Amino acid sequence: MNRIMPSxxxxxxxxxxxxxxxxxxxxxxxxxxxxxxxEGCSFGTWKVLKNTFVYKESNIESGVVNKLISGTEVSIxxxxxxxxxxxxxxxxxxxxxxxxxxxxxxIYILDYIGEGYSRVYHDGTFYExxxxxxxxxxxxxxxxxxxxxxxxxxPKVKWWVKxxxxxxxxxxxxxxxPIDAFASLGRV
Numbered sequence: 001m002n003r004i005m006p007s008x009x010x011x012x013x014x015x016x017x018x019x020x021x022x023x024x025x026x027x028x029x030x031x032x033x034x035x036x037x038x039e040g041c042s043f044g045t046w047k048v049l050k051n052t053f054v055y056k057e058s059n060i061e062s063g064v065v066n067k068l069i070s071g072t073e074v075s076i077x078x079x080x081x082x083x084x085x086x087x088x089x090x091x092x093x094x095x096x097x098x099x100x101x102x103x104x105x106x107i108y109i110l111d112y113i114g115e116g117y118s119r120v121y122h123d124g125t126f127y128e129x130x131x132x133x134x135x136x137x138x139x140x141x142x143x144x145x146x147x148x149x150x151x152x153x154x155p156k157v158k159w160w161v162k163x164x165x166x167x168x169x170x171x172x173x174x175x176x177x178p179i180d181a182f183a184s185l186g187r188v
Contacts, residue, residue, distance in 0.1 A: 030083040037112055037114075040181040043179070050174070058080050082160070087108060088152055089105075089152060090103050095146070108121040111157060112157075138151075
């Protein structure tokens with residue numbers, strides 16, 4: 001009986017604390033559903049600027065199922081981002097929305113969410129904050145709001161959009177022209 005009790009205690013402790021351990025892990029790739037990753041981006045009717053392949057699913061391995069022809073229009077239902085997180089070392093005082101993060105800690109840079117903000121991950125918590133996304137950003141313009149980190153690895157982002165009734169297109173190379181809701185307001 002005495003040998004069973006310590007084992008039972010360990011098992012109970014693992015069951016109680018395992019959700020906390022899992023919360024500290026970041027799934028890679030980090031996936032963002034319903035993604036349209038720039039200010040004013042919206043789904044709807046987009047112009048096809050270049051002939052482009054359409055895939056069955058939001059990955060190249062799923063196979064080509066169709067081809068969009070330049071000059072036509074398509075209806076975009078949704079988008080998804082697949083992010084391989086970037087990595088940065090905190091070197092200064094974080095922007096106010098990430099003030100819980102301390103100097104010398106490592107953060108993971110995820111997706112750009114608009115208006116100068118990016119999603120970052122640190123120690124089980126997601127933050128929406130202003131942060132440098134590239135190694136060169138702070139050498140070009142050292143803005144304290146973004147340059148509180150040294151970017152060690154830049155995030156790698158793949159954006160896929162779903163063409164209604166057709167399949168998925170990988171958005172690289174400007175083959176489709178997304179709707180910019182701000183353009184109709186005269187805002188650039």
